Amino acid sequence: MTVKAWLDGRPTVAGMTTLKSTLAACAAILLLAGCGAPASKPQADPQQSAAPTAPSSAAQSPAPASVLPLPTSDAPQGLLQAVQATAFADHDQLVFAFGGTKASVRRIEFVSEVREDPSDRPVSLAGNSFLVVVFDGTLDTAGREPDPGKARKYTGPTRITPGLPVLKEVAAAGDFEFVLSFGVGMGRPACVTAKTQTGPARLVLDLWHDRAHQPADAACSGTVKVQR
Structure with missing residues (x-):
């Protein structure tokens, strides 16, 4: 002006x-x-x-996961509600939010390739290092809801490409018999920490940019331990 x-x-x-x-x-x-x-x-x-x-809003630090505008609703337990990625100065953060009172995580594991459940077909993902994240959950409750009129569906994207320093792409890798899987593509090998939180129920994954800033309990291979 x-x-x-x-x-x-x-x-x-x-x-x-x-x-x-x-x-x-x-x-x-x-x-x-x-x-x-x-x-x-x-x-x-x-x-x-x-x-x-x-x-400038770009200069402002992103909000921590505890105050992200994730949806809160009366959604059924285990129904996916949102997938969000946020960039921080020393790590990228990936959040999966669910209906119900808690996010039930089966496993988080480093893999050489993400494969779809149950077809075992490879899932295409950007990056050269990968995680598979498996929940007790679903994108659609129709298979578990006796009354079709009460069935609920996840309406958000099943693939996102945030293009952050480490986190490059996230995609659904299976939704079968109330087992919900996602693949995570990272641009380079990174160490990871994971925790579940409530209000809303969610899993928070932190993908650390370098080892100088990561917590001592960060996993760099194998299975990622979830703090509950």
Whole structure:
């Protein structure tokens, strides 16, 4: 926004007709210099006139997982509600939110390749290091709900590509007999910590950028222990 630096401060001289001709030269000088003229309007300082710039949202630190705007609802236990990725200074964070009172995690494991359950077909994922995350859960409760009218479905994406420093892609890798699997693609090998939280029920995965900042209990291979 361009700020007008100069306000209308042109001086005026009233009652010129009453001045004697001998003062004409002086009056001209007064007009040019503003001497003895009514005070002009104060000139605006361009720096003060400029409207304050709102801080960029990109510069603000992302909210921690405990206050992420994840959905809270009366969704059935185990029904996936949201998948979210957030970038922090020293790690990327992946959150799976569920209906019910807790996220029931079967296993989190480093794998050479993510394969779909139950077909065993490979799941294409960006990255060169991979995790498989398995829950007691589902994308659709129709198979467990006797009343079809009460069945609920997850309506969000089943594949996201956040493109963060470590976290590159996340995709559903199976939904069979109330076992829900996701594959996680990482751009480079990274160590991982995992914990479950409530309000809403969720699993929080932290993918650490380097070993200098990761907690001592971070897993860098094999099975990832879940703090409950």
